[in-house]
Amino acid sequence: MSQREHPPVLAEELGKRYSRGWALRDCTLEVPAGRIVALVGPNGAGKSTLMGMITGLLRPTTGRISVFGDEPSGGGMHRSVAFLTQAKPLYPQFTVTETLRYGRNANPGWDQAYAEELVEKAQVPFAARVGTLSGGQRTRVALALALGKRPRLLMLDEPLADLDPLARETVLRTLVRECRTQGITVLLSSHVLAELEDVCDHLVLLTEGRVRLAGDVSELLRAYPEHRTLSQLALAHMRMGVAA
Numbered sequence: 001m002s003q004r005e006h007p008p009v010l011a012e013e014l015g016k017r018y019s020r021g022w023a024l025r026d027c028t029l030e031v032p033a034g035r036i037v038a039l040v041g042p043n044g045a046g047k048s049t050l051m052g053m054i055t056g057l058l059r060p061t062t063g064r065i066s067v068f069g070d071e072p073s074g075g076g077m078h079r080s081v082a083f084l085t086q087a088k089p090l091y092p093q094f095t096v097t098e099t100l101r102y103g104r105n106a107n108p109g110w111d112q113a114y115a116e117e118l119v120e121k122a123q124v125p126f127a128a129r130v131g132t133l134s135g136g137q138r139t140r141v142a143l144a145l146a147l148g149k150r151p152r153l154l155m156l157d158e159p160l161a162d163l164d165p166l167a168r169e170t171v172l173r174t175l176v177r178e179c180r181t182q183g184i185t186v187l188l189s190s191h192v193l194a195e196l197e198d199v200c201d202h203l204v205l206l207t208e209g210r211v212r213l214a215g216d217v218s219e220l221l222r223a224y225p226e227h228r229t230l231s232q233l234a235l236a237h238m239r240m241g242v243a244a
């Protein structure tokens, strides 16, 4: 089977146990190609743990996970995956130009023209040091760094948490436009359910380390007609999961 035919993520009975107990249990799911997937759940539900296992930074305790058909290893992230977190590991003393140069040196498939175009569109000065940029500008640079890698799967763990509502909307719009145009699969973790509404077409909902709901958003809304929106659906299942 060619790598193209493997789904971006396939988890089978995946589990992760820390010293304090299970963070994720019996997690079986597929992240389908080309979708924008909302990964939601209350605090401590296991979202970051799942993402950590997709990157290969965390090793599963039980079960299996594959990323484009490959088992993640501790030897670095899959070359087709980019990961953006709220922490945005950018070097504050680097200029934007130097940050992109770092991206080029670190990534074999790097697309310099595309990364520069994203920075230009965001109107961030190339000569500015990253440490002097606003939160919104830093996020746009981090996004250029992630997309310049030309990933096929982009994972975002609460990347917009420190942005004002206007910047959140702008960044999210840019992100969705770029990913839809490029056919990039997105796994987006956020607590702001309302802003996932018009963006995500697939849902993975975790509560207490278990997959409570997963699937195509329109199909799920048809299966649960008492809920009209992704937010209502997710919130109701989060309540059930926590009460269970």
Ligand SMILES: Nc1ncnc2c1ncn2[C@@H]1O[C@H](COP(=O)(O)OP(=O)(O)OP(=O)(O)O)[C@@H](O)[C@H]1O
Pocket: 018, 019, 020, 022, 023, 041, 042, 043, 044, 045, 046, 047, 048, 049, 050
């Ligand atoms: N390194 C660790 N050692 C011990 N327990 C951990 C560790 N990392 C996470 N956990 C625990 O695993 C569970 C799941 O945590 P995780 O960070 O995956 O949740 P989350 O859904 O991302 O939460 P949040 O929305 O608050 O970011 C929590 O109970 C957490 O305390």
